[in-house]
Amino acid sequence: MDGLQRGSAAIVGVAESDLGAVANEMSPIDLMAQGIHRALADCGLGLRDVDGLLCATAQSRTSGLGLAEYLGISPAYVDTTILGGSSFMFHVAHAQAALQLGLCKVAVIAYGSTQRTIGRRQASVREYNPYETPFRPFLPSTAYALAASRHMHQFGTTREQLAAVAVAARDWALLNPVAWEKKPLTISEVLSARMISYPFTVRDCCLVTDGGGAVIMTTPQRARSLKKPPIFVLGCGQAITHANISSMPDLTVTGALPSGRAAYAMAGLGPTDIDVVELYDAFTINTILFLEDLGFCPKGEGGRFVAHGRIAPKGNLPVNTNGGGLSYCHPGMYGLFLLIEATRQLRHECGARQVADCETAIAHGNGGVLSSQSTVILGTQATF
Amino acid sequence: MERIAESPLAVYQAHLEKGELAYQWSPEAQKAVFYPRVICPFTGSDRLEWRVSAGRGTVYATTVVHPARGGAPYNVALIDCDEGFRLMSRVEDLAPEAVRIGLRVKLRVHRPGGEDPAYPVFVPLDSA
Numbered sequence: 073m074d075g076l077q078r079g080s081a082a083i084v085g086v087a088e089s090d091l092g093a094v095a096n097e098m099s100p101i102d103l104m105a106q107g108i109h110r111a112l113a114d115c116g117l118g119l120r121d122v123d124g125l126l127c128a129t130a131q132s133r134t135s136g137l138g139l140a141e142y143l144g145i146s147p148a149y150v151d152t153t154i155l156g157g158s159s160f161m162f163h164v165a166h167a168q169a170a171l172q173l174g175l176c177k178v179a180v181i182a183y184g185s186t187q188r189t190i191g192r193r194q195a196s197v198r199e200y201n202p203y204e205t206p207f208r209p210f211l212p213s214t215a216y217a218l219a220a221s222r223h224m225h226q227f228g229t230t231r232e233q234l235a236a237v238a239v240a241a242r243d244w245a246l247l248n249p250v251a252w253e254k255k256p257l258t259i260s261e262v263l264s265a266r267m268i269s270y271p272f273t274v275r276d277c278c279l280v281t282d283g284g285g286a287v288i289m290t291t292p293q294r295a296r297s298l299k300k301p302p303i304f305v306l307g308c309g310q311a312i313t314h315a316n317i318s319s320m321p322d323l324t325v326t327g328a329l330p331s332g333r334a335a336y337a338m339a340g341l342g343p344t345d346i347d348v349v350e351l352y353d354a355f356t357i358n359t360i361l362f363l364e365d366l367g368f369c370p371k372g373e374g375g376r377f378v379a380h381g382r383i384a385p386k387g388n389l390p391v392n393t394n395g396g397g398l399s400y401c402h403p404g405m406y407g408l409f410l411l412i413e414a415t416r417q418l419r420h421e422c423g424a425r426q427v428a429d430c431e432t433a434i435a436h437g438n439g440g441v442l443s444s445q446s447t448v449i450l451g452t453q454a455t456f
Numbered sequence: 457m458e459r460i461a462e463s464p465l466a467v468y469q470a471h472l473e474k475g476e477l478a479y480q481w482s483p484e485a486q487k488a489v490f491y492p493r494v495i496c497p498f499t500g501s502d503r504l505e506w507r508v509s510a511g512r513g514t515v516y517a518t519t520v521v522h523p524a525r526g527g528a529p530y531n532v533a534l535i536d537c538d539e540g541f542r543l544m545s546r547v548e549d550l551a552p553e554a555v556r557i558g559l560r561v562k563l564r565v566h567r568p569g570g571e572d573p574a575y576p577v578f579v580p581l582d583s584a
Binding site for chain 2: 202203204206207208209210214217218219220221222225266267268269270271316317318319323
């Protein structure tokens, strides 16, 4: 993005809140606060150091107010941009801009959701759309299913190839102690699971869990004095192509294309330079679309690319190493967890699922129904 | 500035009540605009003309929704109308899983009854 300088901000602290099914009566702000407490401990900063606050949740229209009150802080910089699950990638770019301009010195990005506890319908109320609602699309699944139907029609992508995405995610999740899913998954189990919106069965769809977390960002100078090695923001990009699926220009090409292009240009890197790939896998088609649009394989080849374990733990491209929204955790707006996992991989903190010798990572967020796309490229000191 | 007397949605719905699928035409962009709006998304101009579609189109994308609480699976599709606009709808008179991308379809205005407004559905073009 023009105006943002490569490496002008760093991620210094990351943490998840409680995940999965949290205690009764926990609020989204409770989970944000828990994530912030843990993320501050991760980097050795305190709440009094925080003067930038960025947050989003589907369960509060003014979460910036609620969170500032709860924390007892009056931040110099606040941003509650909410564009769906990619919001937190937008927040990274906004926090970077604020840090670069000196609007704040330590920025916190936070998320919390209790959608499993209170029910998805209540956690994320759908707006009535007179041009779509009468047809009873089961959103968001139906929108992504329509995109999958186009991909299958144009490129010959198969349900087995979609299922391979879910199986790879599950194989990674089995290496992640905090992942929701604990049992192995096969292609035939994906195909024979309960149908949701063709071609998706329930195993092609993300989990419905509670969860939250936080990411702490600061300037490169300050970052170097903290507990853990800084992870630098090398590139950011974003694109909004539509809000509703009936207004998406081409269901096989997402805004990840321009978003990725902008992030790569800022980072001075290309897809072959990326060691770890974290993509917002709300549905199995997402991983395929984003691998294509971010340049890891040609357009239309994503289905064949993911078949036969290429993105699974022993494959040659590590994708969604935490188990993804499909098998690790998906509280509704999942983007923050991609940033957490990318940072941990680059710090080599990931135990059994650690990618060897990684120095660069891409965290790509998706929001709405393929509507908002935002890409963040991260790198270690060696890349900066 | 002239006050808007009737919302874009109200004009659209009034056409549907007459059995017509209305869309807007942007003379400056020379493009169809759908859903109906106050300004043109291609030019920013407020010059938008109402037109009535011939009601012919092609299935662009399709899915079958399987309701979690039971009930019959049903079709949801995106239809590319011949005038150059796309809308969400469903194809009737055909099993939901038999709806194929590329299928030629024609308009049928569905009237759910009661207070619910009419909306456009489609049926195969070659059906009787």
